[in-house]
Amino acid sequence: MSDSVLSCAPPSPGTRSDAEALRLMEGIFALAMDGIITVDADQRIVLFNPAAEAIFQIAADQVVGQPFWRFIPERYRAVHADHVARFLGSATANQAMGPAGTVLGTRTISGLRADGEEFPIEASISQVEVGGARFATVILRDITERIANEEARELLAREVDHRAKNALAVVQALVSLTRASTQEEFVNAVRGRVSALGRAHSLLALNRWKGGDLASILADETEPYQRQGQVHIRGPAVVLGPDSVQPVSLLVHELATNAAKYGALSVETGRVDIETAIRPDESLELRWTETGGPPVEPPAVTGFGSTLMTRLVTRQLGGSVEVDWLSRGLRLTAVLPRSAYRPGSAPNRLADAASPEPAATPAQNGRVLVVEDDALVAMDLCEQLAALGWEIIGPATTLEEAAQLLAASPTPDIAVLDVNLRGRLVYPLADQLRSRGVPLIFCTGYEQIDARYGDCPVVRKPVSARLLDAELRTLRTPAG
Structure with a gap:
């Protein structure tokens, strides 16, 4: 900044000249972390510190002498120019002028980078008189990242709230739909299903709700119900999408618990083979095959567990499921659509007692x-x-x-x-x-x-x- 930019009165004895004071101020501004722009009475830039250069992505020697409003989006320029003019004409220093002449502190406005990009800035304005001339100084800070972080936090809070309420709704549905002949059986069935949900949510949280490893789900859901070496898992590395983790976890849990009660996992000689494969059409096949267990007979009545497994695969995952009641053991084949993943036990009868049909009121409403x-x-x-x-x-x-x-x-x-x-x-x-x-x-x-x-x-x-x-x-x- 040259002395010709500012008109300074002669210094009084024993005092620092205005030019020296301004050079000292310019030196201080150069070290500031915030952007600082000083304009004269004609609203032309006389000082543009290094932080302002970084914020607006332009060198100071390219903007000194130009109107400050080149860094304001065109639709706001007239309003801001009027605010600064009225501010410089006021007798109140170190205050920011807001809309319609109101006095404000720091406020958020829109800025314009040299390449035309609009961005939010936090700005405050003050004024100083040098040699009888008034100058306005704007201190500003780029808050793009702060606003993005705040928006991300708000989005995360809404998403957590949504997932928590959905989880409660699923638990409520499990409790309501589970059938059992005794209270103990009911408690055990609900506890097992809720635990499966909990494991699924823990896996999702660990992976930041981006999905879950299929092999880990298969191992976690079968481990409590098998003797060592009874369950054999084979297949390619597959990561389920976030919307598939919970239903697949519940599906495997139902298969494992029922196999432990009535199927291959109920005896020491039983065996369960879980095989996964990617089909030519890119759908994911999951096959659960039991051998070595008690003789298998198709159930006379479809219980809630069987209905649940079918609904999870066909309705929630959009796939298909087929159950074969083979004499050597039950085999279930579930086929999930390509959207359910990314690359990188059925019992001889189900654990639940047959779900009685509710005593429905005639559909009259x-x-x-x-x-x-x-x-x-x-x-x-x-x-x-x-x-x-x-x-x-x-x-x-x-x-x-x-x-x-x-x-x-x-x-x-x-x-x-x-x-x-x-x-x-x-x-x-x-x-x-x-x-x-x-x-x-x-x-x-x-x-x-x-x-x-x-x-x-x-x-x-x-x-x-x-x-x-x-x-x-x-x-x-x-x-x-």
Whole structure:
């Protein structure tokens, strides 16, 4: 900065000249960690420190003498120029001017880098008088990273809240759907399934919710139920996606517990072979084969455990499952779609007593479309609503499946919609249903619903069937 930039009065005896004072100030500014820009009364830059050079990505000698507003997005330039002009014309020093002349401290504004990139900056303004002339100094800080971190924390908090509520909903469904002939059997069955969920969530947390190693899941879920050397696992290295870890863990847990009670793992001579393979169409095959156990006979009645395994594979994972009741032991083959992963025991009868059909009230209340991507939650929800007198359409686990149901079924009287379906928002379906005049209830773990649906009831997970039933009845009863 040259002396000609600033007009300084002659120094008084024993005092430092204005030029010397300004050079000292410039030296101090050069060491500052924050960006500092000083402008004159014409709002032209007279000082641009190294931190400002780094922030705006341009050298000081390219901007000194230019208007400061070149670093402000064009749509804001007139407003900021007016603020600075009024500030320089005021008698109050060391204060920041906000919108409409209000006095503020540090505030967040938009900046403009030399390459045209907009970014958020935190700025405060002060003024100094030198030789009768006033100068405004802006101290600023690039807060792009801070805002990104804050947004990431907020997103993580919402995601943790969503996952926690979904986990509670799944546990609630497990408790509600489990059947047993004694209290002890019931407690053991629920405890085992909840423990499997816990292991799945621990694995996901360890991998930052990016998925889980299939071999680890197979080993962890079978280890408590086998004698040494009874279970043999073979196959390629496969990492399941985050939405596949929980259902696969529950599937293997059901196979292992039932094999330990009634199948190959119930005797010392029994053996279980678990083989995984990638098929030519890139689907993932998981085959569970039991040998050396008690004689196998197909069950006369399908229990909850068998239903659960089928629903987990077909509805939640979008795959297929086949059970062969061979004389030497049961064989289950599950085929999962390519989306379920990335490369890098069935009993002679199931542990649960046959699940009795609920004493259902006749379906007299109306038709309800249920859209829910978690198989357990969907099973529990549909069972309870049917028992309360509702005719169920579904459940659908994807947008595509919901569209097929709508095409093949009478228009529902009401729709109960989960918001997040395996990473896809349900709103396109909600738009379609609303256009057909179908009332909507959102059933979700998320705290926020699209503002367009602010008038729709929201039932938070874990779901109370009675509360949901009350909301359904309210929508079915005309106002007045």
